[in-house]
Amino acid sequence: MSKAEEIQAFLEREFPQTKCTVVAVGGRGSTLRHEVGVAELRPGGTVSGPVMMAVADVAIYVAILGEIGIVPLAVTTSLNVNFLRKPSADAAIVGECKLLKLGRSLVVGEVSLYSEGDDEPVAHVVGTYSIPRSA
Numbered sequence: 001m002s003k004a005e006e007i008q009a010f011l012e013r014e015f016p017q018t019k020c021t022v023v024a025v026g027g028r029g030s031t032l033r034h035e036v037g038v039a040e041l042r043p044g045g046t047v048s049g050p051v052m053m054a055v056a057d058v059a060i061y062v063a064i065l066g067e068i069g070i071v072p073l074a075v076t077t078s079l080n081v082n083f084l085r086k087p088s089a090d091a092a093i094v095g096e097c098k099l100l101k102l103g104r105s106l107v108v109g110e111v112s113l114y115s116e117g118d119d120e121p122v123a124h125v126v127g128t129y130s131i132p133r134s135a
Helices: 003-014 049-068
Strands: 020-025 029-034 075-083 093-102 106-115 121-130
Touching: 003 020, 003 049, 020 049, 029 049, 049 075, 049 093, 049 106, 049 121
Parallel strands: none
Antiparallel strands: 020 029, 029 093, 075 121, 093 106, 106 121
């Protein structure tokens, strides 16, 4: 089983509510895909902010798990989102994460979010995670 498959199985088991699919993981990064449903749209045909924030949060988490292994108690300590443009209501949200700092107790990652098929990002996210001491 590949690292991406192992992490995907973990997410499905522990976070069954997530619709994120792990596309790639490794090299201090990850790529995720989230198929957008009608219930996740806002007036005007835009993807809701909470959906985009969730994709970014999971992308950072997956990148961390790809580096340190499955550590369920790693938690978000901050998440800063800059919404840049309206995402397409007809396309999945794709999150591309790179870890900027991978310390023993804190990890900082940045995520660019895209509407699938568009090269222009719809949001830029920076997040910090706390790693439990036992990891």
